[in-house]
Amino acid sequence: MKEISVQELKEKLNAGEDFQLIDVREDFEYETSNIGGLSIPLGGILIETDKVEKNKPVVVMCRSGKRSAAAIMQLEQQGFTNLFNLKGGILAWQAEIDPTINVY
Template identity: 80%
Template structure:
């Protein structure tokens, strides 16, 4: 599984790179804090896989990196090859990039 660090994600955001960010946490978690990605909870990731771009880099994130890894495993079985797991998830983002990020 391909991974991306929170610093690499921040660099992509800062440079305006064209990629898709998918957040596989639950609604209440997303409302508490998010990085502006599209919310597709893990439980619905296969049902809503049509919302995920197959033609550009897609970064999948969650709180710690475990649910996003599970989502990527499911999606790769559907033929996706352009997915990157955000290593450490929102917890790593709060620790390394933005300590103001609300974590739980």
């Protein structure tokens, strides 16, 4: 599974690169803190595959990296090859990029 660090994600955001960010946490988690990704909770990822881009890189994130890894495994079984797991999830983002963001 391909991974990306929070530093690499921040560089992509700052550079305005064309990619999709998907947050697979539950709605209440997303409402507590998010960095602007599309919210598709893990339980619905296979139902909403039509919302996942196929023609550009897709970074999948969650709280710590475990649920996003599970989402990527499910999507890769559907033929996706353009997915990257955000190592450490929102916890790593808070620790390394933005200490003011709420985590739980």
